[in-house]
Amino acid sequence: MLCRPTSFVAIDVRLGPRFNTPCTARPAQPRPRITLMSRTTTFTLFFLAVFFQAGAYGLTFMLPRLFDAFGASEKTVGAMLFVTAITTLITVYFSGHLSDALGRLRALGLACLAIAASLFLFGWTSSVGPALVLASALLGFGWGLTYSLGPIVLTRLVRADERVRYFTLLSVFVMAGFGxxxxxxxxxxARGFTISDAFYATATLCTLSAALFFLLRIPVHRHALVPGPEASSRITVAVLGRIFASRARTPVIMVFLGACVFAGLNNFQTVYADARGLNYANFFLAYTVTVIVFRLILAKFKGGATPYRTIAMLQYIMCASIILFMFSGSSVVLYLTVAVLFGLGYGVSYPILVAMAANDADNDIGPQTLQLFALTYFVGIFGFPLIAGWMLTEWGAASVLVLIALLAGIEASMALRRAMQAS
Structure with a gap:
């Protein structure tokens, strides 16, 4: 007996068309099992992707050295980072629109590819011109997306009482890449390569980071605490008004001040070190190790009974480290002490501040609050070097250090005031 074909186009790959196929019973074939990536593996790959792309920002600290090779000054560094700042602001504002259209993990992958292209252009360019401007714009686009969307992805995977811990771990990997x-x-x-080669190497890592983010799209969706489609992340004028009318406005303003301090000390660290006969790598290594060690030690710390008091204490330490740097001269011991104190003050307070921004936000606009937090951060990170570069060229390093010490003191005092209001 012969079986009648169920469909004219049904094909058996081995036997050809199913005409004249003997009608013998066939054992049921088991459906292929879909192996779900574990929660631990998902977090591991997510943090690894963050680490690979975070190195891009750390290389902006090398721009004075890179630009010096073709005769450009710190003013040019500031101008290019200002282009990055403008692009970042536009990107962060519209990041919700883009992530709503593509999905957050796809948007993160696209951002990493933009960063990779930016780093390649920086390494390849040998003069001030359109290529340098394009590289700066691509960096702003990429960092605007990665920095604003990364914490939002994390909030889908962790409970509110886990945020300080996981934001701390996120910041560990970010800071490791930075430093x-x-x-x-x-x-x-030291091995005979050029600064440009460092940009090419990091561009390769950013490309790998993009691949990881694309790979994590389905696992992150399946491990989300609240299943279903992602909530809208779009920023509107009305939403901005609500954020600044809420308690979240304090961490949003504070992160801007802290970003100015961070950029003022780190973006021109090669200039400070060269002027004092010091090795800038010692500063970044000591700073990075301090941040990583203390953030890991405090990974389960939730900020204490009064988190803003903890933030204030740490940021006064940050302010003290800058004042010490003003008078440390060419002492290697004091140079390393400054790096350790700054790492403790800024590095440890930052993830607690991120968690406070998330906790202070109204529940229905949590993603937008974190995006605005990222936006004000980038205003400081990429905008302040324009001011600092001009001051450094015209008035010298001391003027920049005095300004950032003042900003650090203001930020710490804001945290102390908020702590006193809560007690």
Whole structure:
């Protein structure tokens, strides 16, 4: 007996068309099992992707050295980072629109590819011109997306009482990338390579990061605490008004001040070190190790009974480290002490501040609050070097250090005031 075909187009790959196929019973074939990536593996790959792309920002600390090779000054560094700042602001504002259209993990992958292209252009360019401007714009686009969307992805995977812990772990990997990429550049220089080679190497890592984010799209969706489609992340004028009318406005303003301090000390660290006969790699290595060690030690710390008091104490330490740097001269011991104190003050307070921004936000606009937090951060990170570069060229390093010490004191006092209001 012969079986009648169920469909004219049904094909058996081995036997050809199913005409004249003997009608014998066939054992049921088991459906292929879909192996779900474990929660631990998902977090591991997510943090690894963050680490690979975070090195891109650390290399902006090398821009004064890179630009010096073709005769550009710190003013040019500031101008290019200002282009990055403008692009970042536009990107962060519209990041919700883009992530709503593509999905957050796809948007993160696209951002990493943009960063990779930016780093390649920085390494390849040998003069001030359109290529340098394009590289700066691509960096702003990429960092605007990765920095604003990364914490939002994390909030889908962790409970509210876990946020300080996981934001701390996230910041550990970010800071490791920040701090170790300048060390990588120094090592490559010592072995006869150029600063441009460090940009090419980091561009390769950013491409790998993009692949990981694309891979994690389905696992992150399946491990989300609240299943279903992602909530809208779009920022509107009305939403901005609500954020600044809420308690979240304090961490949003504070992160801007802290970003200015961070950029003022780190973006021109190669200039400070060269002027004092010091090795900038020692600063970045000591700073990075301090941040990583203390953030790991405090990974389960939730900020204490009064988190803003903890933030204030740490940021007064940050302010003290800058004042010490003003008078430390060429002492290697004091130089390393400054790096350790700054790492403790800024590095440890930052993830607690991120968690406070998330906790202070209204529940229905949590993603937008974190995006605005990222936006104000980038205003400081990429905008302040324009001011600092001009001051450094016209008035010298002391003027920049005095300004950032003042900003650090203001930020710490804001945290102390908020703590006193809560008690």
């Amino acid at each position: 170790l990429s300048p060390v990588l550049a120094s090592v490559l220089e």
